[in-house]
Amino acid sequence: MxxxxxxxxxxxxxxxxxxxxxxxxxxxxxxxxxxxxxxxxxxxxxxxxxxxxxxxxxxxxxxxxxxxxxxxxxxxxxxxTSVMDAVLTADGDGASGGPGAGLVAIVTVLAPVLAGPAALIFLLVGAVLKVLAPTLTFADTLLTAGWFFAAVAAAGLFCAAVGLLLTALRNRSTEVAAxxxxxxxxxxxxxxxxxxxxxxxxxxxxxxxxxxxxxxAGPAVPPAVPPPRTDRIPKIGYSGPNFSSPNEGSAGTRPRYASPDFSSPDFTGPEFGASERRPD
Incomplete structure (x- = not known):
């Protein structure tokens, strides 16, 4: 093309x-x-x-x-050249051939194509009729026609093969070595x-x-970055208790604790006791 x-x-x-x-x-x-x-x-x-x-x-x-x-x-x-051209030129090369040679070549090529299917059909139908009605003479006529077309197809194939062989030999003889x-x-x-x-x-x-x-496509656009998450725990409507350290708040309100006033018992030594001992 x-x-x-x-x-x-x-x-x-x-x-x-x-x-x-x-x-x-x-x-x-x-x-x-x-x-x-x-x-x-x-x-x-x-x-x-x-x-x-x-x-x-x-x-x-x-x-x-x-x-x-x-x-x-x-x-x-x-x-x-195709196979058809080779067969068409097998029977004549223009100088010695003519319209008759070309006609013979065409018949040689078309005979197997047309006679082959016809022979197959006649033989098949004739054989079926021969089996169904052995006394029917029309079956014998179909078989005879089938064998005739089979012979024509075989003759056409033989002529075509001979023509191809002659063409190959002629082309080989005129083939240029280089x-x-x-x-x-x-x-x-x-x-x-x-x-x-x-x-x-x-x-x-x-x-x-x-x-x-x-x-x-325009300039490259950087991919959008999502904002960082500041609180992983979602707020659901309430807040946690306000815890404060003990040091926070006013000093005046802080309770004060004093240690108890422990004193030793009223006890004197032996010497002090002997000097103040009253006589019986």
Missing amino acids: HMNVAPHLLTEDRSEYERILDDALRNAYAHPDLAEIGKRLTAGQLRTMALNATALITAAAAVEYDHFVKIREEVRSPSG SDPPHREADDELFRAREAWRRALLERGILPFLRDALAA
Whole structure:
């Protein structure tokens, strides 16, 4: 399929687009203008945005992609002929052949395709009728027709095989010995076209999109920090008792305690007692 523009990727190239995008996000540190990845937008968010904008990003490298697809198609089918073409050219090569040869080739190709299913149907129906009604002559007619179409299909397959063999032998005889250099040259051209598309997609598509997405996100906003908790016990409508230390309050109201006045008993020594002892 040849495209003048590439508004979107082919299915087989979407994985390559995702790989280039992942490499760009993984190596974002190499680009100073992508240093805000992870602060304003994460790599996952940018990847999702880029996948949603695939058509917009790939349009920046549409010319390179168109050239790459064209070269790839030429490499895949450089001058290849299909099986139909091989059979059509087996009976005549233009000089010795003609309309008759082309007609014979067409019949040779179509005979197995048409005669095979017909033979199967006739043989199956004829066999069923033969089992159900052995004396029915129509069953024998169907079986005969089925074997006829089977023979036609076999003959067509044989002719097609012979034509393919003759074509292969003729192409081998005219094969150029040094056919590898053109193939290598085509592979090199395909490689250069692929690399040009990858480079254009990265430099003109993916990186500008990532820069624009980061710029549109605005400055990084620090996460909100909740205020510290000053009281872990919630107030439920009452307050605790007002406890105060014994030293608080007025000094006049403080009770004062005095120690009892203990004195020794009225007791004198022996000498004092003897001097004042009265005579009996």
